[in-house]
Each structure stands twice: as C-alpha cells, then as structure tokens.
Amino acid sequence: MPADPSKLDPQKLWQSQPKEFDPMTLAAIHEKARTFQTKVRRRNAIEYVAGAVGMLAFVPAVLQRDSWLMQAGGALIILAMVFILWQLHRRASARTVPEASQSLADFHRGELIRQRDAIRSVGAWYIAPVVPGMALLLIGRWFQSHAPGRSIGIDHLIILLGALIAVLVLLVIWLVNQRGAERLQRRIDAL
Amino acid sequence: MGGANRTTADQDERYQRATVSFGATLERLSRAYEADADQRLDLLQEIHLALWRSFARYDGRCSERTWVFRVAHNVATSHVLERRRRRPQTLTSLDEIAALGDPAQADPEVEAGDRQALARLTALVQALAPPDRQIVVLYLEGLEAAAIGEVCGLSPGAVATKIHRLKAVIAQRFHQGGPDAG
Numbered sequence: 001m002p003a004d005p006s007k008l009d010p011q012k013l014w015q016s017q018p019k020e021f022d023p024m025t026l027a028a029i030h031e032k033a034r035t036f037q038t039k040v041r042r043r044n045a046i047e048y049v050a051g052a053v054g055m056l057a058f059v060p061a062v063l064q065r066d067s068w069l070m071q072a073g074g075a076l077i078i079l080a081m082v083f084i085l086w087q088l089h090r091r092a093s094a095r096t097v098p099e100a101s102q103s104l105a106d107f108h109r110g111e112l113i114r115q116r117d118a119i120r121s122v123g124a125w126y127i128a129p130v131v132p133g134m135a136l137l138l139i140g141r142w143f144q145s146h147a148p149g150r151s152i153g154i155d156h157l158i159i160l161l162g163a164l165i166a167v168l169v170l171l172v173i174w175l176v177n178q179r180g181a182e183r184l185q186r187r188i189d190a191l
Numbered sequence: 192m193g194g195a196n197r198t199t200a201d202q203d204e205r206y207q208r209a210t211v212s213f214g215a216t217l218e219r220l221s222r223a224y225e226a227d228a229d230q231r232l233d234l235l236q237e238i239h240l241a242l243w244r245s246f247a248r249y250d251g252r253c254s255e256r257t258w259v260f261r262v263a264h265n266v267a268t269s270h271v272l273e274r275r276r277r278r279p280q281t282l283t284s285l286d287e288i289a290a291l292g293d294p295a296q297a298d299p300e301v302e303a304g305d306r307q308a309l310a311r312l313t314a315l316v317q318a319l320a321p322p323d324r325q326i327v328v329l330y331l332e333g334l335e336a337a338a339i340g341e342v343c344g345l346s347p348g349a350v351a352t353k354i355h356r357l358k359a360v361i362a363q364r365f366h367q368g369g370p371d372a373g
Contacts, residue, residue: 008365010358013309014219014331021232023214026203029243032236104325105344107265111272 044089051085061137069140076133087125091118112188120181127170138163205246205255210239213259216332217242223316223328224267234270241266253341260329260342268321282320285327285356308365315364326353 024032061074138159146155210217221235245262249255275282316327322343329339336350343350 008308008361010312010361011331011333013305013312015333016305017219017222017309019215020218020222020228021235023210024236024239026207029206029239032240033244036240104261104264104268104342105322107261108268108321111269115272 047085047088051081055081058133064145067140067144069136069144071140073133073136073138073140076136077130078133080129080133083129084126109188112184116181116184116188119177119184122177123174127174131170134166199247202243202246202249205249206243209242209246209255209259213256213263217259217263219332220263220267220328222313223324224271226317234267237270238263238266257338257342260334264325264328264342268325271321282318282324284320285323285353285360311364312361315360323353326350327357330354330357 055078058074058077061070062078064070141159142156146152147158150158217238218235221231221238225231225234242259242262245258249258253261271282312331316324316331319327325343326339326345329342334342336347336354339345339350339354340347
C-alpha cells in the first residue's frame with residue numbers, strides 16, 4: 001500500500017504498469033494473418049472431410065436395391081448433412097472478427113444472443129433435417145428389407161431398439177442445448 | 192476479410208500508428224482480461240491481429256481511438272466468454288463487488304507499496320463482469336465519461352454512475368485500514 005492511501009490515484013497507478021511484452025512488428029502481424037487464414041482453411045477442410053465420411057456411411061443405403069424407402073431415406077440424410085455442414089460453416093464464420101463498428105454493450109449482448117439463438121434453434125437446423133431421412137430409413141427397413149437368417153419378430157425388435165436409441169440421442173442433444181440457452185438467457189437478462 | 196496478400200498501405204499505416212499510440216494501453220487492457228501470462232500474450236496478439244484486420248474496413252465514422260478501444264475490448268470480451276464457456280468462473284458487477292471480500296489478499300511475495308496496490312487493483316478489475324470491466328478499464332486509461340460512453344454505447348450519465356461506484360469501491364478497499372489493510 002502507498003504510505004498515504006488517501007493519496008492513491010487509481011488512474012496513475014494503472015498507467016504506471018511496466019511493459020511486459022515486445023511490440024509486434026508489421027511483418028509478424030502479416031505472418032500471423034497468414035497463419036490464421038491457413039488455420040481457418042484447415043478447420044474447414046477437416047469439417048468437410050468429416051462430413052464426407054459421415055455421408056459415405058449412408059451411401060450403401062442409397063445403392064441397395066431392396067427398398068426404395070431406404071434409398072430415399074439415405075439420400076435425405078446425406079442432403080441433411082450437407083445442410084448441417086453449411087449451417088456450421090455459416091455460424092462459425094460469423095464470429096471470426098468482432099465488429100469494430102459496434103459499441104461494446106451491443107457487441108457483448110449480440111455475442112450472447114448469437115450463442116443463445118444458435119443452441120436454442122439446434123432442433124431446427126441440427127435435429128429436424130435428419131428426422132425425415134431417418135424415419136424413411138426405419139420405415140423402409142421395417143416394411144421392405146429384412147436381415148437374412150433372422151425371424152421377422154427379432155428383426156422388428158432390433159429396428160425398434162435402433163429407433164429408440166436414435167430418438168433418445170436426439171432428445172438428449174436437444175435438452176442439453178435448451179439448458180445452455182436458458183443459462184445464456186439469464187446472463188442476457190442480467191445485462 | 193482478405194488475407195495478408197490483400198493488405199493496403201493505408202491499413203498497415205493506420206495499424207502502425209495505432210500501435211505507437213496505444214501499444215502500452217493494449218497491453219494493460221490484456222492484463223485486465225487475462226491473469227495468466229502465456230494466455231495474456233496470446234490475447235494481446237489476437238487483439239493486434241484483429242486490429243490490423245479491422246483497419247481494412249475503417250470507415251472514419253468514429254475516431255481511431257474509439258475504434259481501437261472497441262476492437263480491443265470486443266476481442267477481449269470474446270476471450271472471456273470463450274474461457275467462461277470452457278472453465279465457468281464467477282464474475283461480479285461493481286454493485287456486487289462492493290459487498291464482497293477483497294479479491295487480492297495480501298501476498299507476502301509482493302513488495303509493499305504501489306506494486307501491491309497495483310496487484311489489488313488488477314485483481315479487482317479482473318473480477319468484474321465484462322460490461323463493468325470495460326468501463327473501469329477505460330476510466331483507468333484516463334478517458335472522460337463521454338468518451339467512455341461512445342466506446343461502450345452508454346449514456347455519459349450511466350458511465351458517471353459506474354465511475355462513482357468504482358471510486359467508492361476503491362476508497363473502501365484501499366483507504367480503510369490504512370497501510371496495513373492489504
């Protein structure tokens with residue numbers, strides 16, 4: 001503490017801090033910008049490859065000849081994955097640089113609202129698109145395609161279990177995201 | 192946004208001018224938002240990169256100083272929000288912090304005098320939620336209430352009220368108990 005605390009000048013004290021880091025040169029900034037662009041491109045490439053691998057998993061369903069419902073379901077799921085990838089890309093690129101033209105209050109509130117909306121609407125852009133394709137796959141499997149060497153009863157039981165697991169996974173994803181949206185809403189309300 | 196190959200001399204010149212004028216300010220600002228030294232350097236570099244990129248679309252609608260503060264605080268706020276998402280941390284408002292204990296208790300390693308007072312002030316700033324922290328940092332940098340209001344998007348009256356509360360908290364923390372309080 002200073003000898004006489006009543007003479008403490010917080011502004012002077014704050015501004016008296018010693019410098020800790022060397023200043024960045026323009027060349028270093030240019031290099032960092034290039035690295036940043038490379039990172040963004042690499043991140044996008046990984047997302048696209050992961051998406052392509054996921055889509056490949058449904059190609060057999062499209063190519064099989066037993067059930068046209070399963071073919072349609074597989075095709076719809078591939079389309080849904082393209083849509084989800086586009087949504088992820090759109091939402092990620094929206095936050096790359098904070099808008100300097102925004103005031104701090106607007107930016108902070110905007111960031112929280114953007115995050116809240118993204119996870120609150122996860123049902124619309126992440127879950128709903130895969131539901132029609134998944135439903136067609138299951139219906140096609142139930143009525144038009146049966147596993148060889150298995151009784152119809154056992155086969156239907158397995159399909160029901162698969163459907164139940166899929167519904168539960170989607171429900172948990174939705175619930176976790178709604179909880180997150182509620183937490184963000186409380187922080188927005190507190191602003 | 193364009194990459195480094197689409198830079199303009201104007202963008203580079205504005206950035207260099209800003210770093211000369213606000214380099215030390217940006218470093219102090221990063222200290223207000225990040226206690227860990229390694230992460231602070233990352234944050235500072237992130238701020239510099241965002242600033243350089245932002246000057247590609249500087250439109251002169253506000254002063255360069257306001258622009259620099261907005262970019263820097265917005266990057267730092269994103270940093271805090273991202274860190275809180277990964278590691279939940281309780282941050283408080285100026286109103287709440289007045290009723291709480293001192294976030295920086297006396298540290299025997301810290302030398303007596305201004306250095307200890309600075310450590311306590313920094314801890315106080317770092318414990319604040321982003322909206323209040325932005326105002327406090329800008330005040331500590333010596334900006335007037337009207338200028339702070341322009342950067343933050345608040346009325347000068349609202350800023351003045353916050354500054355009044357900050358002064359009260361500082362008075363409570365640093366003046367009560369005299370030199371032995373820390």
